[in-house]
Amino acid sequence: MSDLPVLKGVLVLLGCQLLGEVIVRLLGLEVPGPVVGMVVFLVVLRVSRPRPSSSLVRGPALLLNHLQLLFVPAGVGVIVYLDELRADALPLAAGLWVSWLLGLVVTGAVVASLARIGRK
């Protein structure tokens, strides 16, 4: 195992996603497969309690470290829509940033106030 520090961890991630994707399809759930896979992997971690040097930690840590890389291909899709973005610049910019800001502020404020009440 010491020769393959990352491989086993990545294999477990793929297995959890596979299980998640199969579960949502079998049961016709409206939930994305990878999110169910995340729950499956959480159960694996809670049960096995791997050490920090374990492949179960190092494989996922490698992917999380480079999370931003994985969004690049879809983000480059912006070049296909340059004309649409220019033509509808105002509704797109306003819709995107106003709703982004409200989502951020409301979530933060609700959690902060409830957490404060919880502590009293």
Added chain:
Amino acid sequence: MIPLVGWHPHETWHWLSTSPLLGITLTLAAYAVGRWAHRRTGSPLLQPVLVAVVLVGAVLLATGIPYRDYLHGAAFIGFWLGPATVALALPLHHEWHLVRRAAVPVVAGVVAGAFVSITAAVLVTRFAGGGRTLQLTMAPKAATTPVSLALSAQIGGLPALTAVLTILAGITGAVVGPWVLDRIGIRDLRARGLALGAASHGIGTSRALHENRTEGAFSALSMGLTALATSLLVPVLLLFL
């Protein structure tokens, strides 16, 4: 006599521009430049994903390589978003003692955030002059890419444009999210992480993970729950919006 060597620029270019090798190499190289620029300057504006998207986009536009051909290779990188979403269980596991005790604020915050995100996305796009297709394209943008894309297709938006908007929302969160939270005085690490994950999914989470371990864990949790809440709320809210 058949010559042993020739000069075949057109054939070579055709092979290169459609080969998966180019898309993968270009994406990794642009990301490496983004990482380097981010580390070198320490500027939150230079998020690696933003630098990489601009660089790759510029190369494709300059060379005339269609996005579809670029995806031959780049799709291999995008594929790992699924396993990376699964991997977000790791920070959750590390901070489980905090997560378990915060169940009520977490669920309330995520549901409120998803409700406001979807409603504001549709209404503001409409009031700013956007048509129905544009409103539907905007509606699921707070959920992480694979989810927002699928939802957009389901409700009649433009899925690829939704993916772009989702990533722009993510980049916005990575660039200015923590600054906005500072301005409005939200210092609770759990609230900050949840807010970043709810508004800016995986890209916001990558910023949160770099800021603080607790903030990162709650952002990962929020991203997963927001994906869930958005999938459930979008079809319902659209009946009224």
